[in-house]
Amino acid sequence: MMSRNWFITGTSSGFGRIMTERLLERGDTVVATLRRRDALDALQARYSDRLHVVALDVTDTQMVRQVVDQAFARLGHIDVVVSNAGYGLFGAVEEVSDAQIRDQINTNVIGSIAVVRAALPHFRAQGGGRILQLSSMGGQIAFPGLGLYHASKWAIEGFFESLVQEVASFGIEATLIEPGAARTQFGRGSMVMSDPLEAYQTLPFSARREVLAHESYTPIGDPEKMVHEMIASVDVSPAPLRLALGSDAYRLMHEALAKRLELLEAQKDIAVSTDASS
Structure with missing residues (x-):
């Protein structure tokens, strides 16, 4: 198999860290970005010739542009850009703070868009490239208590639905990755939690808050x-x-899509009736 050059955001843990390790093991070259460079010190020592570690906060759009430009300049050609940086925010829409809302959107939506926008001119110049965008089953379904997280994932899915049509003629392709719950740190003590309001403590999702915040939470998905x-x-x-x-992603997304189609079909006559008569 021919080796590839990869650019990956959010590599300190979870999917980004695992992907970086597996790619290096098989002989690929990786530009790995993260907020704290020392999180990859052990890997850097082992793969110093093929691992390039760069500090990056994806909410800093100017920095994103600089880091992406420098990565393409250093390697000459990048085959795959993996936009992985992101996190979850749990809380009823009335509970989350304005600052938490801005941080969630800035990281999961604007940060992801910034990474892709910075890569596109380089991909066009080299005649193509591949983008992997980490979304979630939460980009197709919704649970109570995750409204802002879902807003970020549904937004990025709409963005990519449009993007892939715009760039197809340049040889640029993209895939939205939609994992179910996985055994990473995403929901095992690392999820950002809003301050709870008393009014929401008797509702069904209050129990979910406790589960997601607990270190013993063990989802079904194998991140490897x-x-x-x-x-x-x-x-x-x-x-x-x-x-x-x-399997949870497949089941829940299938149920949600089937239900949406059922509801759409029930409104067919109303939809058609609102067309102009001439």
């Missing part, structure tokens, strides 16, 4: 297997627009 499929998707052409990972 998920990362394997993410990497393998780059060999598929044309690129799949979406990659669902996890």
Whole structure:
């Protein structure tokens, strides 16, 4: 297999860290970005010739542009950009603070868009490239208590639905990665929690808050297997627009899509009746 050059954001833990490790093991080259460079010191020492670690806060759009430009300049050619940086925010929409809302959108939406926008001119110049955007089953379904997280993922999915049509003629392809709950740090003590309001403590999602915040929370998804499929998707052409990972993702997304189609069909007559008569 021919080696590839990768640019990956959010590599200190979770999917980004695992992907970086697996790619280096198989002989690929990785530009790995994260907020704290020392989180990859051990890997850097082992793969100093093929791992380039760069500090990056994806909410700093100017910095994103500089880091992406420098990565393409250093390697000459980057095959795959993986926009992985992001996190979850839990809280009823009335509970989350204005600052928490801004941080969630700035990281998960604007940060992801900034990374892709910075890469596009380089991909066009080199005649193509592949983008893997970490979304979530939460970009197709919604749970109470995760309204702002869902807002960020539904937003990025709409962005990519449009983007892939704009850049197809340049040989640029993209895949939205939609994992279910996985055994990463995402929901095992690392999720940002809003300050609870008394009015919401008797509602069903209050129990979910306790589960997600607890270190013993063990989802069904195997992150190693998920990362394997993410990497393998780059060999598929044309690129799949979406990659669902996890039995929970498949089941819940299937149920949600079927229900939405059912509701749409029930409104067909109303929809048609509102067309202009001439």
